[in-house]
Amino acid sequence: MRQFLPALALLAAPAFAHDAPPPAETPWLHDIGTAPSAARIEADVRKLVSFGTRHTLSSQTDPKRGIGAATAWIHDEFERISRECGGCLEVRYVKGTVQGEPRIPGPVEVVSVIAIQRGTADPNRYVIMSGDIDSRVSDVMNATADSPGANDNASGIAGTLEAARVLSRQRFPGSIVYAALSGEEQGLFGGKFLAQEAKKNGWRIEAVLNNDMIGNSAGLTGVVDNTTARVFAEGTRANETAEEARQRRFTGGEVDSPTRNLARYIDRMADYVPNLDVMMVYRLDRFGRGGHHRPFNDLGYPAVRVMETNENYDRQHQDLRTENGRVYGDTIEGVDFAYAAKLTALNTVSLAGMASAPPPPANVSIEGAVTADTTLKWTRAPAKQAPNLAGYKLYWRLTTEPQWTHSRWVGDVTEFTLKNTVIDNYFFGVAAVAKDGTESPVVFPGAAGSFGGY
Structure with a gap:
């Protein structure tokens, strides 16, 4: 199995300095x-x-x-x-x-x-x-x-x-x-x-x-x-x-x-x-x-x-x-x-x-037809239900891949555009991430992938 590092960790100057990515691994889960x-x-x-x-x-x-x-x-x-x-x-x-x-x-x-x-x-x-x-x-x-x-x-x-x-x-x-x-x-x-x-x-x-x-x-x-x-x-x-x-x-x-x-x-x-x-x-x-x-x-x-x-x-x-x-x-x-x-x-x-982890994101939607970019949007969980929310991570993979192969930490936002990533070639999803690095399951856009609301 693959472990995925947040994409922003590879950048010299992250665009969201106030939204530094949580740890990529959760050590206490090894004990469990x-x-x-x-x-x-x-x-x-x-x-x-x-x-x-x-x-x-x-x-x-x-x-x-x-x-x-x-x-x-x-x-x-x-x-x-x-x-x-x-x-x-x-x-x-x-x-x-x-x-x-x-x-x-x-x-x-x-x-x-x-x-x-x-x-x-x-x-x-x-x-x-x-x-x-x-x-x-x-x-x-x-x-x-x-x-x-x-x-x-x-x-x-x-x-x-x-x-x-x-x-x-x-x-x-x-x-x-x-x-x-x-x-x-x-x-x-x-x-x-x-x-x-x-x-x-x-x-x-x-x-x-x-x-x-x-x-x-x-x-x-x-x-x-x-x-x-x-x-x-x-x-x-x-x-x-x-x-x-x-x-x-x-x-x-x-x-x-x-x-x-x-x-x-x-x-x-x-x-x-x-x-x-x-x-x-x-x-x-x-x-x-x-x-x-x-x-x-x-x-x-x-x-x-x-x-x-x-x-x-x-x-x-x-x-x-x-x-x-x-x-x-x-x-x-x-x-x-x-x-x-x-x-x-x-x-x-x-x-x-x-x-x-925080609850899975709700109301996930996607757009990007006839463009070079893909935009995902979602609804943030109420603060009371997700006091440990750090932000969100986007995932994508080729349509024939069984497991998510790419990911990018985007911070505590409710929409993000992946530049030069063509919507037609991949499947996409969004996961909620806690401050300790634990994550929700990935949510595929639309009714087909919805885990429900808050």
Whole structure:
């Protein structure tokens, strides 16, 4: 991955002497990128496996076995983490009743747990990390068989708990939500309920990082790789209007949705995690499959799936058994806890970077047709929401490049013209930059790239 120096740093006499660029690197993020503990993640995975099954239709009242016992333990663990940070987390359940669905025929209460770490300056701006509580075996309706779900998805829940331990030691301008979602295997219901609640309450969601299977480093193909992670990101927003689609046809944006630029942001933040790189996958999810980020995408929120690069399908959705010497089942032996800690760190640095940075610029527009110059304009965040704002940075790249390749610090302004940079040849965007150098994701101009308003 590339590190980009602000262009003005190369000039002998910057045009904005009063707007000196912030640091190009944020040293404290290196500490966050190594803070997650493989040992603590292992302990949490083992505890979740100990509940026997976490199937959504399993017992909600048995104190030792089933989804109810697992959910109660997660709630208690978030409460314990909150006590250690002086009550910095608001821990509560998010519930909804489901019936008449193919995988939930009778009325079942789907119960998730969230812990909210309120922002100090912009509490209604949220970045979310999630994992899935529930597990399953070969028959998706089998709620009684042992279903350890060690990697799918105790690893994601353990990573979410560990992120809360790491990040709750600090305070951030924006809010962070740690979410343990239920009902994923039966139809993504936990995510649907939380996304609907967020919409109803007017949450300004900047990012959702859904962690679904982050602990397997040995693929079914025989490849062993503990140095890469995949980030799945859809293209155009699911709730794009017909008029927005018409505009996008002429201005671009198919590969610059907020979700895609969130993926690019996570890719760059991997520089703070030792020996980890990101494979950006331009797809909502794995082929023909789904995850708990999708309900957020459905409502137009930026949301990605973070997961291992090499899957072992013998360990997914399988009855525990051995056939012809081949072992099936999602057991503890299939989890690489050091690798899960790396992917957890990828989340922690990304969440910390976004929650520390000012909100992404709003109302980004661009002009420059039939000229040699390109002008970008945007709206500055209210001072109350962005007390640490240093200014803005412009980014651009060739239209075939996956990652931003050029950047220029322009200071605390709301428009800037790039001279002799032809609009037709590049894609452009704007990011907000804090005084400590943390940045928001890049915002592509127009409705196609908008992260929303203030």
